[in-house]
Each structure stands twice: as structure tokens, then as C-alpha cells.
Amino acid sequence: MATTTIDTEAKLTTLINVFTVEPARQHELVDLLTEATEETMRHQPGFVSANIHAGADGTRVVNYAQWESEGAFRAMLADPACQGHMKAALDIAQADPQLYTVESVHHI
Template structure:
């Protein structure tokens, strides 16, 4: 089973979605994203992994997710069950999803 690994040769599509949220709702948003990932997203064809990050400032949450391809990601977006969870996140935050390819990786 593939795991979340940052590798420039892997050929995966990476979603980095930065959410802005009121500090008192940060955990609520994390819970919404966790629930969406466990119940729906991880069962979609082409899903590899999702990692939810809580901003130390309390006003940001980032979702770093990997998909086998851009097509798999776009198919997920068209799924009504996925759209329901995205609407729930939109009710408590604003967000900016961007797709990436890994250009390079550096280690110590």
C-alpha cells in the first residue's frame, strides 16, 4: 500500500489546500477534514494519502494530500458525496486548493 512520501520521481499529484479559519473553530475544521478523509476521501480511486496540519497561529489548517493523478483528483471533486464534505468545510473556513508536482526534495 502506498504511503505518504515526498519523492520527485513518484509521479503523483499533490494537493496543498490551505484553509483560513477563526481560531476558535480550528479544531472543528480539523475534525471535519478528518471525518471526510476517513469516511469518503480515502475510499476514492487514486487516493494515496492525506495529512492535516494545524497552523500554530490557530487561524490556518493545511491539507497535504497525494493522488495517483490529476484525473483521479478531479473525479473525486465531481463525486456528490465528496462535495457534501467540501461544503461543510466551506461553511466554517475559506480555502485555496492548488495542485502540484514535486519538483525537488532535499534532506540533511
């Protein structure tokens, strides 16, 4: 079973999508992203993991997701079911999605 891997040797594409949301709607957005991941995103080819984080001040939600490749991520973007979930999220929040690679990891 695939799991979130934060390792410079893992050749994964990481999406960090920071959503800005009204505090009253933060949990609605968390629920929407969780549902979208369970129903659709995790069934897409190349999906590895997704982690939804709620900001302590209520104004941010972060989706830290990993894909086998940038191509797999881009293919997901073209899927109509995924587009519907993304539109629903953008109806209640602003998003700043960016793709990353892991360059450095530190532990105690």
C-alpha cells in the first residue's frame, strides 16, 4: 500500500495546495477535500497520497498530495470528475497549487 513518503530519494511529484478560506467555512472545505480524495482522487492512476491540514487560525487549508509523476498529476487535472471537485473547492476558497520535489529532509 502506498503511503506519504518525504524522502529525497523518492521520485515523486508533490502538490502543495494552500487554500485561503473564511474561518466559518474551513471545516466545510476540509470535508469537501476529504470526500473528493476518497471518492475520486485516490482512484486516479499515479495517485500516491493526500494529507489535508487545517490551519490553526481557521483561514487556511493545505492539501499535501503526492503523485507518481507530474504527468499523472496533469492527467488527473483533465478528468471531468476531478474538475467538478476542484470547482466545488474554488467556489468556497481561493487556491494556490504548486508542484514540488523534496530537496532536503532533517530528523532529530
